[in-house]
Amino acid sequence: MRTATISRKTSETAIDVTVNLDGTGAYSVSTGIGFFDHMLEQLSRHSLIDMDIRTIGDLHIDQHHTVEDTGLAIGEAILRALGDKKGIRRYADALSPMDETLTRVAIDISGRPYCVFNTAFTQKRLGEMDTEMFEHWFQSFAQAAGITLHVETLYGTNNHHVAESCFKGLARALREAVEIDPRKAGMVPSTKGVL
Template sequence: MKTVEKKRYTLETEVEIRLDLTGEWLEENVINTGIGFLDHMLELFAFHSGIKLQVEARGDLEVDYHHTVEDIGITLGEALDEALEDRRGMARYGEATIPMEEALTQVVIDLAKRPYFVFLVNFPTEKIGSFDVELIEEFLRALVVNGRFTLHVRNFYGKNSHHIAESIFKALAHAFRKALTPLSQEVFSTKGTL
């Protein structure tokens, strides 16, 4: 695992990401997406996972947040895929069930190179502040497809959309922390490869 830098420039967005899975090389997390709620969720993810993450993004926020959120998911996924290299010497699987006050969410991941995404979440509101809650699913789908891993997200219950979102990102972080746990085995698979 190593530190990775990825950039994505389109006519709609400019995204630059630095990712350190071990937390050994980058000193601090710095998240500037222009979208306060997304900054908050990415800060939670970085802190709880132990991953160091730096994100600088500019996008057509005057249109809406969709392009910026999706392109950050794409770029972060590409960075994860590269940082995971051949995915040797790690636990591969991770699961966490995290409460945030009245909300409870389970996240399960498999870092094998087979992208698959299940999102069983119903938000009680369409927005959290100015942020469309449907963009959480879009972000995670872009992350999974480009990061090449399996992700299942299941919210059991919750009344507050912000709390549900926080429980998702914190559970994702703790699942990653477990999946990245070092193992002495070369590849954690009976096939010998992922």
């Protein structure tokens, strides 16, 4: 099984993350930020990656360290669970509709971290979560996971739908990209021979 557990402890956060890439989308999430928990639950459920996420952060200051470090820990856990990346599909994309909103997500599990986030919000908060933290989460996740990640909301007006379509789009793309392709089993999907 392709699993990994990460414990990340700093003076700002204490995080434990366990992932199973070959799971069923089972999750248990607690970050102290309700809307963030909801988004991470969507990520797990729609990627079919089992996730157990426990974050205790310095929320008395603000949400920055909690959101950033959780993204780093989840990304690192997925990177470790991928191992040598033999047999994975590597590339994937997804269109994620949610009512009036449509978001496009494309990823390459390349070993070259990069994030393009073309999504805008018209309100500063969703529930108790600062909307400016969404881009930072996606950037932190891509950096630690070593993936190239493009997220673009093509249109949408409801801020909840915009955020959720981004996470669900990532989930659907991850689900495909981490899958083992039976035609490539045992091979690294790169002419370089390593990712």
